[in-house]
Amino acid sequence: MTKIIVLAHGNFPSGILSSLELIAGKQEDIIGINFLASMSSDDLRNQLLTALGDSKHVLILTDLLGGTPFNIASTLSISEEDREIKVLSGLNLAMLIEAAFSRNNYQELDSLTEKVLSSAQLGVSEFLKCLTEDEEQVEFEGGI
Numbered sequence: 001m002t003k004i005i006v007l008a009h010g011n012f013p014s015g016i017l018s019s020l021e022l023i024a025g026k027q028e029d030i031i032g033i034n035f036l037a038s039m040s041s042d043d044l045r046n047q048l049l050t051a052l053g054d055s056k057h058v059l060i061l062t063d064l065l066g067g068t069p070f071n072i073a074s075t076l077s078i079s080e081e082d083r084e085i086k087v088l089s090g091l092n093l094a095m096l097i098e099a100a101f102s103r104n105n106y107q108e109l110d111s112l113t114e115k116v117l118s119s120a121q122l123g124v125s126e127f128l129k130c131l132t133e134d135e136e137q138v139e140f141e142g143g144i
């Protein structure tokens with residue numbers, strides 16, 4: 001199973017994982033690492049290395065392209081040559097849910113990554129445009 005690590009600024013990781021758990025229940029092998037103001041880059045790097053454990057296939061979801069969590073994860077994805085690590089930025093809940101639900105359906109991390117990226121992009125929309133694009137299929141009652 002692909003391990004998922006959520007790595008972002010502030011308490012965003014713990015918050016978004018709380019939302020995931022509310023929607024999908026407790027998930028195995030999904031870890032959140034909060035990058036707090038009291039932490040150094042080295043602290044974050046050490047926590048990420050600990051979270052990687054002995055996992056060989058890891059998807060790391062970060063908040064901002066070029067931010068410290070993204071940069072540290074990207075550097076580790078290159079230096080950890082004995083693992084397959086993919087690092088994505090622009091974390092949103094649609095992306096995390098897709099990763100959690102789809103990771104067992106894909107043998108290759110590249111395929112999972114493409115699916116997660118697609119869901120992240122499709123998860124961003126404007127309400128009124130949803131109505132004009134397909135009024136017959138839009139149902140907002142109940143929700144997830």
